[in-house]
Amino acid sequence: MMNITKKKLASVSFLILSFAASAQSTTETSTKAVENGTYNKWSIELNGGVNKPIRAFSPGYSAQTLNLFHGDLGARYMFNTKFGLKLDFGYDKFQERDASPKFETTYLRTDLQGVVNLGRVLNFENFTNSVGLLAHGGFGVSKFKSKDGSDSDDYMVNAMLGLTAQIRLTNSLALTGDLTGIAHGLQDQSFDGTSPVRVGAFDGILLNASIGLTVYLGKNEKHADWAQEIDTKYNDLEQRVTTIETGLIDTDKDGVADLYDLEPNSITGVAVNTKGQTVDANKNGVPDELESYLERTYGQKETPPANSTVEDLINGGYVNTYFESNSAKPTNTSLAGVDFLVKYLKNNPSKKADVIGYADEVGNTDYNQALSQKRAESVKNILISAGIDASRLNVVANGEDTSVNKKSKEARQIVRRVTFKVY
Template identity: 70%
Template sequence: MKKKLASVTLLLLSFAAGAQNVATTSNQPTVDAPAYNKWSIELNGGVGKPLRAMSPGYSTATLNPFHADLGVRYMFSPTFGVKLDVGYDQFQERDDTPNFESRYVRTSLQGVINLGRALNFETWTNTIGILAHGGFGVSQISTETGYGGQDYMGHGIMGLTGQIKLSNRIALTGDLTGIVNGRQNWNFDGMGRTRTGAFDGVLLNASVGLTFYLGKNEKHADWYSVENERLSKLEDRVTTIETGLIDTDKDGVADLYDLEPNTVSGVAVNTKGQAVDANQNGVPDELESYLEKTYGQNGKGATNNTVEELINGGYVNVYFDFNSSKPTNASLSGVDFLVKYLKNNPGKSADIIGYSDEIGSSNYNTELSRKRAEAVKAVAVNAGIDASRLNVIANGEDTSVNKNSKEARQIVRRVTFQVK
């Protein structure tokens, strides 16, 4: 009989491996393949109660410890999968009944249906789920009392598992499972034979436990909704389009296609949103022409003076996101403006002055302003400006705006320049 049990167990394991290979073959990753994890490990503990096949006068406690099971589950899709698990139960007498002790060990291959996905639980909750599972397996009852041996049999198993999602990696579970043994020869207490041996053995398990999700993706199949993911991706695309169609600098080129989304208002731009700067001196041609006419000056010296006035007047800035020391892509042209000026004027140097908003402690914000200035200096040095011509100053918090205004705080999270 032991050889038969080993053979059946090997058959079940082979079937599980074959099912995995089929799943791997039929679910080769594609561009549009759903990105969810499929493997999980289940660990449970609780109580077990033999409902039938006990000898006269023998009985277990209503809530009889000890029960435990360990399983590995693979989901072919968010609604269907398989699991291979092993279970262990230990039975002993209740008070005022004859002594006995027996053990029940099983291994089962089960199909799993995610009722939460099948019933569209995602329309009202993202943290509660239900799994239905059922299948077949082999089992053994052993005892040191009574007949003092082992009884081998097959069984059918079916149950429900409630789930509460604790995180993307762990779920708390509660399970209720029924097992019906076939060809059970001895009662669960081991003190007498069953009446028919056909389907006399009935066992009920109740347990709580944890499910651990494995894989590199964010969600497991238990919590993956195809419809929700489709709507989420569609919403992201719409948001991207809406954001991209905004024209921040009002130059007629949407930010989605604008390589320079912070050009000076009113100056001419090319089809890529870049200000027209034929002499490559960092000043848009229209602005350069206007300044020369306004100041009544001509020539290269006049242009350099007007550029210096723009820089020192605070019109050239580099901006940062909240709590960040990385310049925003849109404001890197401010560094480019300074770099071009310093290359055209080798005798000039510049102070790089960092600021922060008022959110956070003063000491932290001073250090953040220094890091912002250092980051801008690094960009300028990498662009070819000698580090000795650049002096970093940490001015800390700029208190000139209303700190409760999100838009105003964005303005003061900046680096400015003073050339000399």
């Protein structure tokens, strides 16, 4: 008997280890849903309900149709959004029905199970974000003892299989309903504990039905149960095609495609070089062609004239300061716009200016609002250092600029800016 037990336990261990290796391999070779660390993997599961033992009873003995109490506690780890492992502990108590002799049995078990997230496998996310389904199964050890039967504990091995329906209540909590069947091997006693019956392999069966809660652990917003999987192979290809398509657009109509345009917001009709940059030989922030027009029109030879035309140029958004992603430090090439405003305010001491900050749509909205504030304050400090009194400057944080395609890297560069309004 001992040799048979060892062989069966060795087989069970081999199956469990094979499943774990398979799940880990799937994690490493599959296309990942989201980058590592962007969803939680651990959860705690607590369930309670009823049970029904069937077969493996002495003649004349039988249990109630539904017995209280069943309970189990488990800890689950997901390798990815589809596969995981669970270790759980179960407790059951059942007793005789009206027509049966009296008995009361206490049952304990522990199992290591593989878990398949059928909700992700079957793409439930296409029609619901709050309903899920898990399949679980594995092997373990059990024991039971009958109060009115044999005084000895009966130790067994078990195999189990079940389904768990999920309803997501919050990102940290889910309501569950579970139905599980457990078959037992190496069972020496009947479930009533009154007969030394050696039943066949995996003959004694226990059914559990329960409801419970799953608590998700971790700092990320979602658990693997609810994280949507994206095929990055095709997603990257789609992004590349999109980049090419959008890159060939000439947003500012200067004759240079956005993909190669280093200044994708140049003034329409103003001469640019082969890289799409406005020709500004004297580096004063005003395109040479426009500056020549203003000089010819208003007879000025140095700075642009203090009149409504220059105000229109500033207030129309042609004078900007740009930033790299997630930065509040202006790029060196865009400081000429600040210099242009400094010259205008010094020539017009009665004028004031709003310094207006923007951010692109990438990231958290509240963070982008704060970033637009920091960008505007950074430019304000440069203006103050250049000799403009702080009382003439008003910082405005306009947060995210949603006017461009947020998937385009080049388009996002346009809106990471500080612009001005003079009055």
